[in-house]
Amino acid sequence: MAVRALGVPALLLAFTLFVRFNALGDPDYHVDETFYLLVGDAMHHGAAPYVDIWDRKPPGLFAFFWLLAGISTSVLTFQIAAVIFTAATAYLIHLIALRWADRTGAALAGLTYIAWLQPLLGGGGQSPVYYNLFVVGAVALLVRGLDDLPVGIRHRHAIGAALLCGIAVSFKPTALFEGAFVVLAFAWREWSRTRSASSTLHLFVPMAVAASLPTVLAMAWYIAHGQFEAYWQATVISNFHKGRSVAAVWAHTVRFLLLLSLPLTACALLGQVRARQEQGCSPFALLIRGWLMAALAGFLAVPNFYSHYALPLVPVLAVAAAPWFAHGLVGRVVAVVSMIWALHYGQSFDFDKATQSAARFERVTQVLRANMPHGTLYIHDGTPWLYHTTQARLPGRFVFPEHLAMSNEAPAIGVDPVAELARVLAQAPDAIVVTDTLRPEYNRTTFAMLQREVTARYTLVCALPGADFEHSFTFYIYALNQAPDRRQCPSAAARSGKVLPKPWPA
Incomplete structure (x- = not known):
């Protein structure tokens, strides 16, 4: 029985290693994640985010990379951490999906999550690769609470879910939408069960405190060091002042994401059609659809679009697709084809x-x-x-x-x-x-x-x-202005002159 219990986690971990293996050790997979590690390393030498190195990402992300840099400044450190976080998130997705899919369909949902990170710039250490685990963990506690309705919500589960959401927000602010959904869903359930304002507040208040705790602690640190203004300008004010993308770039990115993600979104839609036929508007189905709306709100909240902004949508789409993946041979074949599509565009087969x-x-x-x-x-x-x-x-x-x-x-x-x-x-x-x-x-x-x-x-x-x-x-x-040392430079690549090339359109 123990061996069988380890089967799905082992499968998910092995698949994660396979699809991400070709990125292990790559120092230039994407500019973001090595910048985070650079900041984490600088923090070990006394630098403070926003004060000594500016960026608008929340402090939780940099604290996490500070921990990783304390282990090693090799890019393998955050890449191996990403493998662990990805496999763990996939396992929680599998557990959630078991609510409306068989074992095979639920396992395919977990595998789909792993595969679909790849084409959306999630094969390295983008922040959602890590904080998706906290969001999915919070949703798993929310779903688990469905079994507690007759006897009441377990407050430790609700507060734990809120804290996980707070940690996610400390990695990226757009996780606020999913966090708010989880907190409000717990509160609504308590109200529906008791119709008592005091009972609902007794649950909601500690959840709100837990959700805000990571951010409050970060703010307190900057206040104590006299640097709150730098923190506030970077993490809050700058988000409202950053300009929008050029219209042509915005339109191109949206079209690209829609076409790229079509197989996954199609599977999710088919899964919802099948779930509606089998379960109707069950409490679980309503929760998953609410989660999807919250994730979409987070994606649309930012006026600029990059491929990796879609990464928080992958967990809920994978769960939504699970009923279709459980739909006999056809569902399984579609799941495999969808994953192959994702791995092809995610460059997972480029082994060198x-x-x-x-x-x-x-x-x-x-x-x-x-x-x-x-x-x-x-x-x-x-x-x-x-x-x-x-x-x-x-x-x-x-x-x-x-x-x-x-x-x-x-x-x-x-x-x-x-x-x-x-x-x-x-x-x-x-x-x-x-x-x-x-x-x-x-x-x-x-x-x-x-x-x-x-x-x-x-x-x-x-x-x-x-x-x-x-x-x-x-x-x-x-x-x-010196005699350049070209010993490491191929003669064919060296040029004379001083004019900066103009790689950008006028």
Whole structure:
């Protein structure tokens, strides 16, 4: 019996390792997650998020990466953690799905979750890969509470679910919608059972306290250190000031996500049709549909769309699809085809990807090190993880390149990006890095300033290939007016001259 009980968790873990194996050790899967690890490492050296390194992500995410950086600053640290979190989340999805699917259908729901993270930029360490576990855990407690209705809601389950939601919100604010759904669903159940305002408040108040606890603790830390203004500007004010995406970019992204996710959403719709036929509007079905609405609200709450913003939708869509996956041979075949589609577009079958990416990244690191006599570097476009691999000093608070390079960030970061870039360039960094990644929303003013500086004082050392999950691009490395060291640079890739390439449309 014990062996059989371990069967599904072992299957889910093995499948997670298989689909994510090709990203293990990749230092350039995506710029976000290595930036989080860079911040986590900097925190071990006294830096405080928002004060010394600026970003708008909530403090829970950086605290988590601080813990990971305390183990190791290898990218494998957060990637292995992502494997564990993904498999654990899939197992909880399987348990929830057992409410309206057989064992096979529920297991396929868990496997579907694992597969469908891949094409949505979830094969690395994006924040939903971690906080989905807390949200799904809270929903699992909510679902478990259905069995407690005759005798009353267990307060420890309700408070535990609220705390899990609070932790999720401390990773990303949009989890607030799912957290609010869980808390209100518990309160509504208590009201429906008792019709007592005092009994409902007796449940709701401690849940509200538990849900807000992670955020309150973070605020208290910044207040105690006299840095609340920096915390508030970064995590709250900046979210309202960031500009919207260019309309063409927004439309393209939405079309891409709709087409890419069509197999998963179709399975979820088919699953709901079948569930309605078999169960009607059961309490469980209503909970899952409420969860779906909350997840959709979180997705739509942000006016800018990136592929990974859809990751919080995957758990509830996988659960919603479970009744269809339990629909005999047809349902199982559709589930497998859907997963193969996801793994193909998620690049899971590109088994040499991490090795090739690591080799390319090491070449860029070596060229930079050879041209950094004073250990100073500025990355205007490209992964900030190069600051770590080259052991360069950070040039200032704005280490994530988009904050100074993108026009929609200019009103949100709390300082004048032109003045900040002027301050950085006045330090005469040994090397400057840009890439030719398409940036329709680039900041023309800061780019023009960089162009003038490079033309006057820098020499192009090398142009090296790079690739993350979404793009293939070229790293352009410039050295401060000196004879460039091209020993690590292929002669065919080296160029003479000082003009900054114009990778972005005018």
